[in-house]
Structure formats: C-alpha cells, structure tokens
Amino acid sequence: MVVTLKDVAERAGVSRSAVSRTYTDGASVSDKTRKKVEKASRELGYSPSLIARSLATNRTKLIGLVANNFQNPIFLEVFDLYTRALQERGLRPLLVNLTNETNPENSVQMLRQYNVDGVIVATSTLQPRFSHAFKNANMPVVHAFGRFEQGSPVHVVGIDNVGCGRMAADTLIRHGYKKIAFLGGPQMATSTQDRASGFLTQLKASDVDVADVVYATAYNYDAGKEAMLELLGNRQVDAIFCGDDLICMGAMDAARSNGLSIPDDIGFLGFNDMNMSAWSAYNLSTIRQPTPDIILSSIELIVSLVSDPTRAMETRIFPCSVVERGTLKPLKP
Amino acid sequence: MVVTLKDVAERAGVSRSAVSRTYTDGASVSDKTRKKVEKASRELGYSPSLIARSLATNRTKLIGLVANNFQNPIFLEVFDLYTRALQERGLRPLLVNLTNETNPENSVQMLRQYNVDGVIVATSTLQPRFSHAFKNANMPVVHAFGRFEQGSPVHVVGIDNVGCGRMAADTLIRHGYKKIAFLGGPQMATSTQDRASGFLTQLKASDVDVADVVYATAYNYDAGKEAMLELLGNRQVDAIFCGDDLICMGAMDAARSNGLSIPDDIGFLGFNDMNMSAWSAYNLSTIRQPTPDIILSSIELIVSLVSDPTRAMETRIFPCSVVERGTLKPLKP
DNA sequence: CCGATCTTTGCAACCGGTTGCAAAAAGATT
DNA sequence: AATCTTTTTGCAACCGGTTGCAAAGATCGG
CATH class of the missing domain: 3.40.50.2300 (Response regulator)
Known part of the structure; x- marks a missing residue:
C-alpha cells in the first residue's frame, strides 16, 4: 500500500542505503545516484517516514505544546504563532490540553510515548510541578509565560x-x-x-x-x-x-x-x-505583553536545547509597555 | 538513557515478547509473568514507545487536525473540544495550520510523514481540493463543518x-x-x-x-x-x-x-x-450551531473509518436553532 | 499416571528507516 | 600505467517494538 524506501531502491536499481542517503543531508551520494533515486521517488510518490527515521535518529521533530487555558482568546493567538513558527522550522506541535488534569505523570507518559524532542509549557497558571515533571523525565523543557525563579530547574521565557x-x-x-x-x-x-x-x-x-x-x-x-x-x-x-x-x-x-x-x-x-x-x-x-517575542524566543531556545541538553540554565525576560486607549481618563497636561 | 522493552525483559527475567504482550491487550500472558513485568517496569520507569509500536502495527494514534482560521475565537472552543475528546480516546491531535498555505501537497506530505491514522479537516472555508487531496493520499478523512455535496468523496459532518x-x-x-x-x-x-x-x-x-x-x-x-x-x-x-x-x-x-x-x-x-x-x-x-455534536460525531466517524476504511460514504447533518437575545427588536405579540 | 487439550512462552522475522565499516569506483599524481 | 587519495556504494546491524509459529508447560479426564 504505502511506498517504502525498499520500493524506491528496487525501482532505482540501487541499495536501500543509497535511497536513505539521498534524503539525509550531509550524506555522501553521487549526482548520478541521487538523480536515479529522485526519479524513482517521484514516479512512486515516496516520502520518507519520519516515524521510522526517528527510531534510528532519536529525533521525532515533535514538540509537546502544553497548555491549560482554552477559554482565553489570547491562546488562539498563541497557538497560531506556535504552529506556524514550528512548521517553518520543520517541527510539529503535539498539543496537550491540561484542562482538568491534576496529575503530571499522565502528561509525562503521553509525551514520552511519542518521544517528543522537547516540551514547551505555555501557560502562566500551571503549577511548577508540571514543568518540573517533564524535566525530571529528562525532556528538554522551556516554560513560556512562566515565572522567573532563582534556581528554577527549567528554562523560562516570559516577562517581569x-x-x-x-x-x-x-x-x-x-x-x-x-x-x-x-x-x-x-x-x-x-x-x-x-x-x-x-x-x-x-x-x-x-x-x-x-x-x-x-x-x-x-x-x-x-x-x-x-x-x-x-x-x-x-x-x-x-x-x-x-x-x-x-x-x-x-x-x-x-x-x-x-x-x-x-x-x-x-x-x-x-x-x-x-x-x-x-x-x-x-x-x-x-x-x-510581547507575545510574539516570547513565542519565537521559546522556540529558538527549545531548538538549541534539543541539540545541546546541557546548555546553561537561562531566563529570558522581555519588556512590557503601556498601551493607552480609552478606559482611563485622559492624562492631566 | 531511555528505558526500552529489552531492559524490562532482562530485569524481569522474561523474553521481550512477554513484555510486549503485557502491554497489548488481548495477548496471552500468565498472571505471574504479567506481575513480574509490571514490577520491573515500575522500578525502571518504563512506558512503551508508541512510535516504535506504530512501525509494526501501522497505527500511530495520531489524528491530523487541519484548520485554517486562527483568528476566530470559536476555534479555540473547537480546539478545546477536539483535544480533550481525542485525548479521552487515547488519540492525539497533530495540528496543521493552513493559514497562508495554498498547496495541498505540502500538507499531505507532512501528514504522511507522520503516518497519521486519519485526518479531520475542521473548517468551513477551505477549498474542497484540500480534503480531496488527503483522500487521494489514501488517508481516512472527515470534513467537519463542511458542505454536504452529492457525490462528495469525503465524509462530511456539519449543518445544513x-x-x-x-x-x-x-x-x-x-x-x-x-x-x-x-x-x-x-x-x-x-x-x-x-x-x-x-x-x-x-x-x-x-x-x-x-x-x-x-x-x-x-x-x-x-x-x-x-x-x-x-x-x-x-x-x-x-x-x-x-x-x-x-x-x-x-x-x-x-x-x-x-x-x-x-x-x-x-x-x-x-x-x-x-x-x-x-x-x-x-x-x-x-x-x-451545535459545535460539540459536530466535533464528537466527527471523531466517532474518523475512529470507525480508521478501523474500516471501506465504510459507506456518509453525511451527518445536525440541526441548528435560533438563540434570541438582545440584538433584534422584540417580537410583536 | 498418561495422553489430550489448552495456555503460555521464546525464537526469529519483520515494520521503515539510519549508519559504521570495508570494499569498489573514480580521480589525482607521478 | 602504477600507485595513492578521495568519493561512493552496499552490507549488515541496529533503533524499539509486534507477532506467527512451534515448543514447553499447565490442566484435566479417565
């Protein structure tokens, strides 16, 4: 049913390794082989399975996106930005809705089952034990919109x-x-x-x-x-x-x-x-609150955290500003 | 680093198959073995990788959730319901943000790479060629909030x-x-x-x-x-x-x-x-519009579609009702 | 206590990819 | 043309699970 690497290899008359290398950058393939493989791929409609690849590389390109407030429209803005920014980097969000969830272990297990590369906890209301639980499960974690605390075990991006x-x-x-x-x-x-x-x-x-x-x-x-x-x-x-x-x-x-x-x-x-x-x-x-800055920065941070989990603990604080509209009486001159 | 089935098997003094069977329901394991495995699992902190499992079973428990309107707060309600209802069934949403996307092929490829079990297209504004593209890629598809059309190639759940x-x-x-x-x-x-x-x-x-x-x-x-x-x-x-x-x-x-x-x-x-x-x-x-009914029904439909892809094409239409509040002048008596 | 029947178990192959290694091919140097 | 480098290639093992199959063990009736 589904086209696999083996099918492409046979059709192109090359080894499976050759096909694999065509799709992993930095790998050594001659131009001639690459052309043959790409032709066969196109004819068969092949695209490599990230799932299978992840087994060998230990990278799923999946980022757990944990939230617990689906009643506040600001989160729609947040999701919009996250999904698009992650997509642009070839990553995919795995959404976890923590509404009514009291036990961090359930969420940890869920995310571990899917072998996510990292977790972004995007909320200002979650108890710290949640983000700590992910951390303890050895996943790279960034707490976006979180509180800065001296000695916090997780990286924080937010505001003062x-x-x-x-x-x-x-x-x-x-x-x-x-x-x-x-x-x-x-x-x-x-x-x-x-x-x-x-x-x-x-x-x-x-x-x-x-x-x-x-x-x-x-x-x-x-x-x-x-x-x-x-x-x-x-x-x-x-x-x-x-x-x-x-x-x-x-x-x-x-x-x-x-x-x-x-x-x-x-x-x-x-x-x-x-x-x-x-x-x-x-x-x-x-x-x-500079939401886009926080989101982009948290993505950037989780990405570098994935490639270097020992990265020094870091807190990133963005400045806020007053927006004057019509719900305060005018300033005295 | 991460605990695998093999580790558990060794610790429990049983074969890898025994461990595997402990975690697949309907499989034949004696009580004694199950106990040993569960003990070892607990001590090691093991939970089976759905990713690896999916390679053999061809089921990722991932459902592509495709949307293109992240500006309308109604979609936050929609996401809330989808994520929770899917979670309850042991499924996970893989969110695809189609804002600014014009080529269905990109989305098809994304979802295929993750081997999603099915796709729910949740939007009333997407051109039909998108949902058709998923269908043509042989994925089970349900179009929620979609238009009912005679001879539509995809299942539709929505309103009249x-x-x-x-x-x-x-x-x-x-x-x-x-x-x-x-x-x-x-x-x-x-x-x-x-x-x-x-x-x-x-x-x-x-x-x-x-x-x-x-x-x-x-x-x-x-x-x-x-x-x-x-x-x-x-x-x-x-x-x-x-x-x-x-x-x-x-x-x-x-x-x-x-x-x-x-x-x-x-x-x-x-x-x-x-x-x-x-x-x-x-x-x-x-x-x-009875949003919760549409969402629950579309999940139910995609689930049964996954287990039986040849299921007869179906359209589910839910009734709407008028909610009288204060933006129309009172009815004449 | 024996054989028939049913349940449980381990082996080994497989799912769809990646990758270290050594051999083969191509290119460079003399 | 022979030798040395460098690049490309295929083999085979591996990632973390599942599962058909046959052998082993348990249960039961007589």
Whole structure:
C-alpha cells in the first residue's frame, strides 16, 4: 500500500542505503545516484517516514505544546504563532490540553510515548510541578509565560510580572486615580501573585491607598464579571487594574450593567493587549505583553536545547509597555 | 538513557515478547509473568514507545487536525473540544495550520510523514481540493463543518447551511423587519455561499426585498467592521444577517461608532453562538450551531473509518436553532 | 499416571528507516 | 600505467517494538 524506501531502491536499481542517503543531508551520494533515486521517488510518490527515521535518529521533530487555558482568546493567538513558527522550522506541535488534569505523570507518559524532542509549557497558571515533571523525565523543557525563579530547574521565557505590576500602579497614579483596586486572576497563578505583589507594593510606596483586592477564579470573562460584582459593593473605587484583558472585559461589562460609565465613573487597566482589546466596544487601555517575542524566543531556545541538553540554565525576560486607549481618563497636561 | 522493552525483559527475567504482550491487550500472558513485568517496569520507569509500536502495527494514534482560521475565537472552543475528546480516546491531535498555505501537497506530505491514522479537516472555508487531496493520499478523512455535496468523496459532518439561511430569513421577518441585508463571510467560503443562498431565496419567497448583500474578506472582526462601513452607505437597512458572530461583532461596533443604536435603529442576527456572543457588550441574537455534536460525531466517524476504511460514504447533518437575545427588536405579540 | 487439550512462552522475522565499516569506483599524481 | 587519495556504494546491524509459529508447560479426564 504505502511506498517504502525498499520500493524506491528496487525501482532505482540501487541499495536501500543509497535511497536513505539521498534524503539525509550531509550524506555522501553521487549526482548520478541521487538523480536515479529522485526519479524513482517521484514516479512512486515516496516520502520518507519520519516515524521510522526517528527510531534510528532519536529525533521525532515533535514538540509537546502544553497548555491549560482554552477559554482565553489570547491562546488562539498563541497557538497560531506556535504552529506556524514550528512548521517553518520543520517541527510539529503535539498539543496537550491540561484542562482538568491534576496529575503530571499522565502528561509525562503521553509525551514520552511519542518521544517528543522537547516540551514547551505555555501557560502562566500551571503549577511548577508540571514543568518540573517533564524535566525530571529528562525532556528538554522551556516554560513560556512562566515565572522567573532563582534556581528554577527549567528554562523560562516570559516577562517581569512584578515589574509590570509596578508599571500598572504608576500608570494609574499618573492618570490621577486615588482609590485603586486590584482585580486579579486565580490567586494560585504565579502570574497573578507577581502582578499583585508589584502593583500593591508600588501603590504603597507612592502613598496611595489600596481600595480593594479581589481575585477571579479563572482567567476568563465570566470569572472577571463575577469578581467585579463582588468588588462593586465597594463604592470607594475609581480605578481597577485587572490581571488580564479578558477578565477586564468581564469586569467592564459588569460595571456598565451597574450603570457605571467608563472611564468617567471608573477607569480600567488591562493586561496582555490581545487583539480584542482594541475592539471599539472595549477600547481597552492595557499593558502589552510581547507575545510574539516570547513565542519565537521559546522556540529558538527549545531548538538549541534539543541539540545541546546541557546548555546553561537561562531566563529570558522581555519588556512590557503601556498601551493607552480609552478606559482611563485622559492624562492631566 | 531511555528505558526500552529489552531492559524490562532482562530485569524481569522474561523474553521481550512477554513484555510486549503485557502491554497489548488481548495477548496471552500468565498472571505471574504479567506481575513480574509490571514490577520491573515500575522500578525502571518504563512506558512503551508508541512510535516504535506504530512501525509494526501501522497505527500511530495520531489524528491530523487541519484548520485554517486562527483568528476566530470559536476555534479555540473547537480546539478545546477536539483535544480533550481525542485525548479521552487515547488519540492525539497533530495540528496543521493552513493559514497562508495554498498547496495541498505540502500538507499531505507532512501528514504522511507522520503516518497519521486519519485526518479531520475542521473548517468551513477551505477549498474542497484540500480534503480531496488527503483522500487521494489514501488517508481516512472527515470534513467537519463542511458542505454536504452529492457525490462528495469525503465524509462530511456539519449543518445544513442553506436551511440555516432560510431560518435566518424567517427569524428576521418574524421580528417584523422589512429592509434586510446580508453580510457574509468570504465569498468563496462554501458556508457563506450556502447561507446566502438559503437566506436570499427565502426572503424572495416571502416577498421581502433584499436591501443589500456584502461580503467580508475573512471570518474575523476587522473584516466585519470594514464590510459594515461599506454597507452603512445604504440608509435603507433595518436588519442584517451576518454569516458569523465575530463578523457580526465587528459590524455592530461599526454601526455603533456611526451613532446607530441596536436594536432600535438596526437589528443584528449572528451565526454560530460562540461563548462571546452572550457577553453583555453584544448580547447577540444568533443562530446556534451545535459545535460539540459536530466535533464528537466527527471523531466517532474518523475512529470507525480508521478501523474500516471501506465504510459507506456518509453525511451527518445536525440541526441548528435560533438563540434570541438582545440584538433584534422584540417580537410583536 | 498418561495422553489430550489448552495456555503460555521464546525464537526469529519483520515494520521503515539510519549508519559504521570495508570494499569498489573514480580521480589525482607521478 | 602504477600507485595513492578521495568519493561512493552496499552490507549488515541496529533503533524499539509486534507477532506467527512451534515448543514447553499447565490442566484435566479417565
């Protein structure tokens, strides 16, 4: 049924090795032989099986792509970039959906069964024990969007969430807000912890009172809405820093449903700058995370990690920036 | 480095076959042997390589998941469901991003190289020659969200887009609209063609004039916005059927930016009922497509197709329904 | 206790490739 | 033309599993 290397060899009148060498670069084949092989291949419609090759080379060109948040549209942007960038490098993503998965061992086993060359963990909410589990199973691992920790056993590519929290505080203060609240993602997400920490300490350092601190139960719209309703009990708030754009949208919709107008009654600052944040229904002022840079860099890192697993541990931090749109009252001149 | 079957066999003091049989169900192994093997496996941390196994069994448990729209959040819902449902069946998705890809041969080759057991093409905008190309390469193929065509060479799971178009027309008429327009997705997408056809013929059949017909260049927000601006030149419109919720949101935002209020000045009917459509910023009345049913059914179909490739050609059509929210003026009593 | 029957086991070939090695062929040098 | 290099080639073993087959072991009835 399926055309194999042997078929091509017979048709071309050469040895199997010759055919194999035609398709591995750097191998020694004469022009004459190569031509014969390519002709036979074309006639038969042959393409080498990466699966079989991987048995001998120990390289599947498969990269495990581990994620656990399929509710946040930002991840569609993330998948788009990953799949295309990996494709361009001749690699393929093997998607692992960790929603509802609590045991890292299951995922480790899955990925080991397919002999992936490396693993990219792309999430800011996963407990570290997951990425560590992959590491312990001897797979090259990069944690994208992860937390930088001194002595972390896995390579990290991401942002300085604490610094971004400070940046958020400065931004709100600069816009003249006085009664500022924090509406974060899930309290156990490292990204939320860090953003909160930077944000709150900076407010304190600037002698601005923290009006309220609330955590959404997930990085999604409904959770943002719900947390906002909780927060709305507190009439003292004039601006909110949300730990994520999607949460922020839920919060904004909750505020509007309660008759508040944005930014006159209340200001909002989001986080991520996903495509939707520019939509005129939200027109969200937000802190931009350089997603494409993080993704490209994490791919580059995993690739070099695959060829040199002993590579020195590394953390790559990209700078964020404030994107001013319409959910904060104008700066005083 | 990595633990193989041979290591386990040696440790357990049995033959390689015995170990292999322990992990293939239906094989004949005594309880005593199985115990020994499992003990050794545990101690060594062994899990069988699906890659190596696939060489002998010709089953990789890999399903190619082909998509070309990474801009529409509905696809995040789709990916979520696919990855989880496939995972539950011991299968894994190999994601193929067809954005910007014009040559089916590239994709065919990719999937063949990984020896996927089957292919699910999940899109309503791909030209049929893509799914046909997979079919011609002798892979089991299911086209999810595809068009039903008499004599189609691939199995199709989806909806009756023509019927849905009619349903949309009836809905707008029932709500008392008189000057109705169609704002579709890309004109070459089969889903758009069919929805337009059903919609427009039904309007005609009901003696309602078609105020305008416009096509967005893509199934995304910006394209919807742009198409709406084009359509807004025409002051005669009192309701619009959009071929997709996301397009509809772009259109709504364009309308609001032009000072129109919804649904008083203009009514909107979307298509899909994605999660975001229920957001209070849009609160979109729409035609619901039973995405989970389509996905589950397409998986079921590809699975049985893998075990019996000669299975009779089949089309599975699921019913859609109208979801009434707030973008159409209330029904007259 | 023996032979018939059923279950379990190991051997060896195979799945579709790669690769070290030595022999063969081609090219260079004198 | 003979010798030395360099390039190309095929052989055979290997990657990590599965499986048909025949031999070995267990079970059972008489």
